[in-house]
Amino acid sequence: PLPGADASRLIYCFTPATGFLDVRLWAGLALVAGGLVAWWRLRRQPLWRLLLAWYVVCLLPVANLIPFPAVIADRYLYASSIAGCVAMALVFRRLRPGLFGPLGGAAVAVCLLVTMQRANEWNDEEQLHAAADEDPACMVDPSTYGAKAHFQRAVTARDDTVAFEAFNRAFASAGFSNMTRGQQCGVLLQALKRAASSAPSPLTEGWSARVEQHCPSVSAAWFLAAIVNLSRRPELARTQAEKAAALAPAADTVMLRGLTRLHSGDPAFAEDVRRALELDRSTACGVLTGWARQAAPAERLQVQDALRACGGAG
Numbered sequence: 001p002l003p004g005a006d007a008s009r010l011i012y013c014f015t016p017a018t019g020f021l022d023v024r025l026w027a028g029l030a031l032v033a034g035g036l037v038a039w040w041r042l043r044r045q046p047l048w049r050l051l052l053a054w055y056v057v058c059l060l061p062v063a064n065l066i067p068f069p070a071v072i073a074d075r076y077l078y079a080s081s082i083a084g085c086v087a088m089a090l091v092f093r094r095l096r097p098g099l100f101g102p103l104g105g106a107a108v109a110v111c112l113l114v115t116m117q118r119a120n121e122w123n124d125e126e127q128l129h130a131a132a133d134e135d136p137a138c139m140v141d142p143s144t145y146g147a148k149a150h151f152q153r154a155v156t157a158r159d160d161t162v163a164f165e166a167f168n169r170a171f172a173s174a175g176f177s178n179m180t181r182g183q184q185c186g187v188l189l190q191a192l193k194r195a196a197s198s199a200p201s202p203l204t205e206g207w208s209a210r211v212e213q214h215c216p217s218v219s220a221a222w223f224l225a226a227i228v229n230l231s232r233r234p235e236l237a238r239t240q241a242e243k244a245a246a247l248a249p250a251a252d253t254v255m256l257r258g259l260t261r262l263h264s265g266d267p268a269f270a271e272d273v274r275r276a277l278e279l280d281r282s283t284a285c286g287v288l289t290g291w292a293r294q295a296a297p298a299e300r301l302q303v304q305d306a307l308r309a310c311g312g313a314g
Contacts, residue, residue, distance in 0.1 A: 013138035013146045048087075055083035074118060129153040133166050139173050144183065147175035151187050160194070164203070167191040171210070185215035208236065234264040245272075251280035255287040262299060273306050285310035 019025075035056065042048045058080035062073075088107060092100050121128045132138055133153035138146035150170035157163040170176060170187050179187075192207040238260040245257040258272025276284035289310055292300050300307065 013132065013135055013141040013149060047090075051083040051087050055080050058083070074122075126153070126156040126158060129156050133169065138175075139169060142174045142178060144175045144179045147173040147179060147187070151190070154194075155190055163194060164191070167194075181214070185211070188214055234260065238264050238266075249279075251276045251283040252287050254279065255284045259288070259291050262302060269302075273303055277306060277309065281310075 035052070039049065039052060042052065059077075062076035092104055092107075095103065121131065129149065129152040132149035135149070138149045140146070147170050150166050150173055154163045154166035154170060157166060167187070167190075171191075176184065176187070188207065188211045192211050195203045195207045238257075241253070241257040241260040245253040247253075254272050255276035258269040258276060261272060262269035273284075273288070276287070288303065288306060292303075292307060
């Protein structure tokens with residue numbers, strides 16, 4: 001982690017070296033040189049050589065020399081920690097008998113406390129992802145995993161303010177620009193969904209603008225329309241539904257346009273509902289029955305014939 005981050009966190013966000021003057025580069029080279037010297041000096045002690053080799057071989061695949069898809073994964077350290085535990089036991093055996101018990105007990109107590117701390121964090125998903133979200137390295141990590149760390153905090157946060165701060169960090173992180181367009185849209189649509197269901201109107205409109213900027217596709221327009229329709233924003237829902245239906249007049253987009261027209265009092269909704277059922281009854285009924293679960297009784301009454309045709313309650 002960067003300075004200011006909790007050094008006890010097992011976070012895999014990585015800040016690339018800034019050049020030959022970066023102290024981490026020379027620290028890494030010194031560590032490698034020290035390991036080679038230790039290997040040579042232990043040539044007459046095969047057990048210690050085995051432990052050193054075990055540690056390096058187990059740790060090398062997850063040393064992030066080649067980036068891998070994980071931000072938090074304690075299990076990657078389990079195998080290499082065996083060498084450390086055996087080495088600790090060998091050192092304790094060389095101590096005076098009176099020291100073995102207290103030092104051994106202290107080592108066990110420390111390991112137990114660390115294990116309990118990590119188990120507590122893993123039992124609370126929001127707390128677990130908070131560690132990665134608050135690590136400064138995840139903001140500047142050019143891989144997509146840093147951005148995903150912020151996104152995971154956002155979708156697990158119980159408090160809206162915390163969630164939107166994390167969504168903003170995901171959007172502003174270096175890794176976000178390296179995501180595929182589909183991944184970017186996934187982050188933005190989730191943020192919009194939360195904004196539409198619980199946040200003030202200006203925040204919803206702000207995330208709507210980001211969605212339209214980064215996700216100029218039919219599916220995004222359709223999903224956006226569905227989200228704002230659920231949030232009772234008929235004018236915005238209708239605008240997006242009209243856009244989606246114009247881009248691709250399929251059963252789902254036409255049905256959604258009809259439902260937004262119904263909600264805004266436009267009698268043209270009936271033609272859209274009829275047309276959607278003709279295009280693909282199964283898909284249209286899925287949209288219609290899903291909408292009916294949260295619609296007002298008076299609105300359901302206006303499409304009762306279509307609901308009956310879909311097998312739903314009128």
